[in-house]
Amino acid sequence: MSSTSEFLWYIPNQVKAGHRGEPAAENHNSLATLTGQAKALEEHGWKGALIGTGWGRPDTFTVAAALAAQTTTFEPLIAIRPGYWRPANFASAAATLDHLTGGRVRINIVSGKDNLAAYGDSEGDQAHRYARTREFMRLVRRLWTEENVSFAGEHFVVTESSVVPRLAARPGRRHPRLYFGGASEAAERVAATEADVQLFWGEPLDGVAERIERLKALSRTLDRDLPPLEFGLRITTFVRDTTQEAWADAEAKVAEMARSSGTGWHDHHRANAVGQQRLLDLHARGEVLDDNLYTTPGKFGGGGAGTTWLVGSAADVARSLRKYADLGITHFVLSDTPYLSEIKRQGSQLLPLLRDRLAA
Template sequence: MPVEIIGYIGNHNASETIPASGPVINLQHIAAAAAIHENGGFDRVLFAFHSTSPESILIAQHVAAITTKLKLMIAHRPGFTAPTLAARQLATLDHLTNGRVSVHIITGGNDQELAQDGDHLTKDERYARTSEYLDVVRSEWTSETPFDYAGRYYTVDRGHSNVRPQGPEGIPIYFGGSSDAAFTVAGKHADIYALWGETHAQVAETIKRVREAAAPHGRSPRFSLSLRPILAETEDAAWAKAAQLLEGAKALRASASGERLVNVNAKVAGHEPPNEGSRRLLAAAAQGARLDKRLWTEMAALTGASGNSTSLVGTPDQVADALLDYYDLGVTTFLIRGFDPLEDAFHYGRDLIPRLRKLVAERDGELSRAEAAE
């Protein structure tokens, strides 16, 4: 099946190698990123959420207003907005954007960050709340008549909405989380389950677990993989670029303020990251700097794998071929973003995305011919 390509629009220009500067919400950067992604053939873009960041729904609404076809993937954390209201907010935006909305549910694995928004539940309690939240959201989107809901975290009496998602398939729900509790919720609710850039073995294991969790619900989710491709005209030049990026990240971290330096070096101090996804990336990094064909883990090791931080390194043809390996494992969505947010997005659109789409079409043709021959 055709792959979906997702990019990333930050609120300003910054990364592990580029220090943040200027306003927290930089309208010029957002406009440039939106244009590059839309013109570059990306299907959708992610808007991240953090307890201290600008509000993702509002940034996404702005981007929708300055684009015509680029779809939105809005990171959203359950627990701070009533699920009935969140459902109507998303459905309203879906109409205003002519069906371009999706939501990425992030329950949150860091107790300290959650406490910044006044949330003091345990991780398992948060996932249980997320499951109830999505029960209510889907009922608000689909119920023809008023519905009641009685759970531990939410009780709704005669809930109903006059606005529903525009498209017949509704608003796609992406879902992330790698703990046992997360797999349980993903099996029940995820339309697309999102992984960070792990090894082939790790990805195959996770896909198997999510499918097993989804089977009792009669569901068959799709799978998304997040990576930071590093491209150059030759393989040697690409690996040299990766080494240069690593040195830049080290220098930026060394120049950070004392408080920030303590936070970013938590893993070095012997503290394991609080979320399972980061621990899985660090487990991969412990196997080596270069894994499988061209998976690069050193940036994840440096940063404590605090987010999407592993890369595929090589020429555009080589990276497209490496992405195809994940497609063969069952991944049909790729979230790709660079360490230079604007320049890398441009090169992905020009050099990588067309190659990947061509390889996937060829692979689908091979499979169709093989099935027809049986």
């Protein structure tokens, strides 16, 4: 694994209790509960956590700011949507939080479909949506790195705009990293030109390898003028003390999903999203792909990062993640439920193995 590899978790940002097998609890999204997860991440070797976005969830930026204020090293990967935010408003908010936290902000730009009308937004077809996203990312980066920015595009306009506070120069980054996802041709063109990190769902190794090579080629074809695109993996890691115990527990959880029709697992279950459909189609290739990529959850309601799981002992899962790292993945966003106990288990069992391999 690369010495620059980073390991993040996932903090659920949900109004309803119970999420991807998480036991329902009355205080599941209280400041105390979420802070407990963020502090556990600090204590067990994680860099930070992705915090998801979507209309009908608590506001992601507010949650991230609250958790950052309660911690010292925790880095929130804040999911945000163009359209929900205007570029200059967002650039200012992110620069402010980055300043207040000493440079701990990361951003995940989300362009998938949402309930746009509910928050007063509208957009056209896929080409329009991703053109707006590309313009948003380019303008935000300019606002972070230039002063007195004037810009008149198809979607956004600013005049003599200087964001304050100005972002401080920090080792290894000019500004908060912009993570991005999406598997359609339109999404990949945005990633190739504007993203700092492309996130993949848990696809088999051959699919990830093919996408990495395509994105690298696109970056050259489209004359990318940024540092080389980096790559990340967002996946469920189902870890137990032994291989046998992991598979028994994973199959039992899927059986419960089948009985409940995937209740609580549908937050990304949109067949019209290209990346999600790729995952949902995997179980047709087999229940287990590569060494231990379990595809059956997607058959019974698993969506997004819950569609496929890497299942096994810590050594099994570390071995699989190493194979993704060998393809060029350097950012890992892992999770399983119950969230708090798995933060501790995987921080204690999985991360040391990954770091030992990194050192080797």
